[in-house]
Amino acid sequence: EAGVAQSPRYKIIEKRQSVAFWCNPISGHATLYWYQQILGQGPKLLIQFQNNGVVDDSQLPKDRFSAERLKGVDSTLKIQPAKLEDSAVYLCASSLAGYGYTFGSGTRLTVV
Amino acid sequence: GESVGLHLPTLSVQEGDNSIINCAYSNSASDYFIWYKQESGKGPQFIIDIRSNMDKRQGQRVTVLLNKTVKHLSLQIAATQPGDSAVYFCAEVTPSNYQLIWGAGTKLIIKP
Numbered sequence: 048e049a050g051v052a053q054s055p056r057y058k059i060i061e062k063r064q065s066v067a068f069w070c071n072p073i074s075g076h077a078t079l080y081w082y083q084q085i086l087g088q089g090p091k092l093l094i095q096f097q098n099n100g101v102v103d104d105s106q107l108p109k110d111r112f113s114a115e116r117l118k119g120v121d122s123t124l125k126i127q128p129a130k131l132e133d134s135a136v137y138l139c140a141s142s143l144a145g146y147g148y149t150f151g152s153g154t155r156l157t158v159v
Numbered sequence: 160g161e162s163v164g165l166h167l168p169t170l171s172v173q174e175g176d177n178s179i180i181n182c183a184y185s186n187s188a189s190d191y192f193i194w195y196k197q198e199s200g201k202g203p204q205f206i207i208d209i210r211s212n213m214d215k216r217q218g219q220r221v222t223v224l225l226n227k228t229v230k231h232l233s234l235q236i237a238a239t240q241p242g243d244s245a246v247y248f249c250a251e252v253t254p255s256n257y258q259l260i261w262g263a264g265t266k267l268i269i270k271p
Contacts, residue, residue, distance in 0.1 A: 051202075078257055087167055089248055089261035090203070102256060138202050145257030148193060148250075150202035 049073065051151035053139050059157045065127035068154045072120070072141030076149075078102075081114055081124050082138040084153070090138055096122065129158045167246060171268040178236040182249035182262040187230060189251035189260070194223055194234045197264070198245045206234070206247075232262070244269050 052071040060066050072079050077098050082090035093112065095102040098119040107114070111130070116122040126133055136155050142148040172178045184192065190211040195203035209216045209223045209232075216223050222235040232249045249262040 080258075089264055090259075092258060095256070095258060103258065140202075142257060145191065145252050145254070148252070148259065149205065150195075152200075153202045155200070 051139055051141055051149050053137075053151035053154055055154055056152065057155045057157075059159060060129055062131055062158050063128040065125065066129055066156060067126075068124045068137050068139075068156075070122045070124070070139030070151060072122070072139070073143075073147070073149055076141035076143050076147065077119070078142045078145070079116055079122050080140045080142075081122070082140065084136045084138055086135075093124070126156075129156075131158050134158045167264050167266045169266045169268060171270055172239050173270050174241060175238055178234075178239045178243070178267060180234045180236075180247050180249075180265045180267065182232045182234075182265075184230050184232060184249065184251045184262060185260060186251055186253060187227075188254060190254050191252040192223070192225060192232055193250045193252065193259070194221075194232075195248045195250060196243075196245045197248065203248060236267075239267075239269055241269050241271070243267060 054069050079096045081093045084090040093107045094104040094114045096116045099116050114124045134157050136153040138153045140150045193208045194206040196206050197203045207218045207221050207223050209225050214225050220237045224233045246264045246266050248264045250259040
């Protein structure tokens with residue numbers, strides 16, 4: 048079974064620039080999650096999708112972050128404009144009704 | 160999801176010894192628990208899970224114990240190897256929305 052695919056693996060941008068991350072979940076997993084993980088901390092949930100609908104985006108900084116999952120499969124997470132404090136690893140995960148919870152390798156973002 | 164502080168607890172064990180990593184969880188309604196291993200530069204990797212109707216589950220070299228009375232999980236790794244070096248997180252799945260609530264990570268260091 049293929050895992051959760053994410054790209055790019057690394058990204059370096061200047062503050063105030065924009066960036067987008069892509070995620071392809073495990074086939075058949077209806078639930079998709081985006082997390083932000085700062086070094087030394089556990090992952091923080093940004094947004095949760097069920098198929099193409101948003102279940103929870105309460106911790107997403109909506110003034111600069113946006114995410115979509117238009118066809119209920121792939122998802123993109125965008126930051127515009129980026130701030131220095133957005134430097135982190137952005138993880139995508141998917142699950143089937145809360146089980147089989149699987150993470151991708153993440154995108155390491157550095158904002159300079 | 161929850162986040163933990165910058166300073167991860169560290170457990171240092173001799174190669175070949177057994178490791179025990181402990182975790183407290185918060186929600187007495189949680190019915191599913193997962194242990195993840197996170198190596199540097201990678202996403203969390205599933206190790207073992209347990210449902211709330213069990214108090215022990217064994218895998219290959221790993222055992223998870225669940226004590227619902229005191230809301231405590233432990234992960235036991237037998238005959239610890241250098242490849243076990245990583246940060247270990249426990250997570251509980253909230254049945255209402257299939258979200259992960261993360262425990263404090265523990266950094267496992269293997270001494271040769």
